[in-house]
Amino acid sequence: MTAPVVEVWWAGVDQARDEFERDLDEVERGRLAAYVRDVDKARFLLGVTIVRRALARRLSLPAANILLDRTCPECGKPHGKVRASGGVELSVTHSGDLVGVAFADRPVGLDVERIDPAVDVDAVARIALTADEVRDLSRYDGIAKLSAFTTYWTRKEAVVKATGEGLRGDLRAAAPRGIQLLELDAGPDHRAALAVTSAEPPVVHIHDATHLLS
Numbered sequence: 001m002t003a004p005v006v007e008v009w010w011a012g013v014d015q016a017r018d019e020f021e022r023d024l025d026e027v028e029r030g031r032l033a034a035y036v037r038d039v040d041k042a043r044f045l046l047g048v049t050i051v052r053r054a055l056a057r058r059l060s061l062p063a064a065n066i067l068l069d070r071t072c073p074e075c076g077k078p079h080g081k082v083r084a085s086g087g088v089e090l091s092v093t094h095s096g097d098l099v100g101v102a103f104a105d106r107p108v109g110l111d112v113e114r115i116d117p118a119v120d121v122d123a124v125a126r127i128a129l130t131a132d133e134v135r136d137l138s139r140y141d142g143i144a145k146l147s148a149f150t151t152y153w154t155r156k157e158a159v160v161k162a163t164g165e166g167l168r169g170d171l172r173a174a175a176p177r178g179i180q181l182l183e184l185d186a187g188p189d190h191r192a193a194l195a196v197t198s199a200e201p202p203v204v205h206i207h208d209a210t211h212l213l214s
């Protein structure tokens, strides 16, 4: 078994530009138009653009020619998780100022969360964390507690994204066997985690999306 390679691209939400819309397909244009807040439009546009341009680079194709599938497995409408063809698995995440996309040759989950002071950590922890995690969290106070909680949250989100269980999965479960889970550096205001279905730790390449977006 060889270690899987995961490519992770990060962009700042202020890097979105109107011209990116040119490469969007009909479904993506519809979704972009449906967002009310500019910041939500920017996050979505950046996520799509990173997906399209990174795949375009890999396949030597124009970004607009990349076929993406969002068919919902439940109802067939195009609002499901985004999928590419050709054995490429990907995961898109955005929160606060950051947008990230991970690519791998096997199911992968990337999650970033801004550390949000408005979260009632104790209340959410009781519902979402295991007893061990709640105990661990009780060692912290204030911003350190919030930060530790956010780290747990990103790990769980990354795992459910990689396993495809969505939020219907039990968030209190620890990482299942066969899932590699890593924390990624996302700066002081955010926490990020990466999960990949693999028996071995992945090789992770982190990229700044600035070149891709210029």
Ligand SMILES: [Zn+2]
Pocket: 072, 073, 074, 075, 076, 077, 079
């Ligand atoms: Zn559906």
